[in-house]
Amino acid sequence: MSSLNNIYIKNLRKVESPFLLKIRGYYHDDHSVTILYENAENFTLFNLLNSKQTAKPALALKLKGHIATQIAAAIQALHSHNPPFVHGHLTSSNVVLDKAFNAKLTDFGMPSLKKYASVKIGYSIMDASIAPEYLADRPKYLHIIDPAADIYAFGFLLW
Numbered sequence: 001m002s003s004l005n006n007i008y009i010k011n012l013r014k015v016e017s018p019f020l021l022k023i024r025g026y027y028h029d030d031h032s033v034t035i036l037y038e039n040a041e042n043f044t045l046f047n048l049l050n051s052k053q054t055a056k057p058a059l060a061l062k063l064k065g066h067i068a069t070q071i072a073a074a075i076q077a078l079h080s081h082n083p084p085f086v087h088g089h090l091t092s093s094n095v096v097l098d099k100a101f102n103a104k105l106t107d108f109g110m111p112s113l114k115k116y117a118s119v120k121i122g123y124s125i126m127d128a129s130i131a132p133e134y135l136a137d138r139p140k141y142l143h144i145i146d147p148a149a150d151i152y153a154f155g156f157l158l159w
Contacts, residue, residue, distance in 0.1 A: 009035070012085055012108070017077035019070045021096065021106040037106055042099050046092035063101055068158060070103040071095060075154060078108055079147045086146065090153035 006028070013023045021037040028034070045067065071090075078085040087094070087108045094107045 011081075015077055015081065015085060017074055019074035019102075019104050020077060020108060021104045040096035040098075040104070040106065042097050044093050045095035045097060045103065048097060049092055067095070067097070067101060067103045071105065071154065071157070074103070074105040074108075075150050078105075079150070084147050087150045087153070090150055090157060092157060095157075 009023070009026050021040060023035055024038055025036040026034060027036075075087065075090070078087060085108065087105060089107060090105070094105060096104050096106055098104075
């Protein structure tokens, strides 16, 4: 792993927000990167939304607002740095919920590591949840990671 990516992870560990899972450690070599996050207590937003026991209309508007506000605060914490950190893959599977339904983002800051992996081992950085304008001119945007992509994904998540 390049020293630039090593510095990137060290700086990412310094981002403080109660709505981001803390990075406890990481390991890297020429073929893999492993990031160890704090323990997620309960389940993901994806699990909640797709549970057969929880009908979507049954989720109270107040709870939806609570979760959305916390996700927005996590995104703001990432984007407040100069240069901003970009989540790059904001989906309901990357939002973990504790027993009180407090939201925390996980897998944030991966675009930089995915770029590294795409060069080293041929891993694709294109995701299914990427904004359509990035797909329209794929070669032009292949390695551009912008905070606007997180905002688009957040809107998609709210939808």
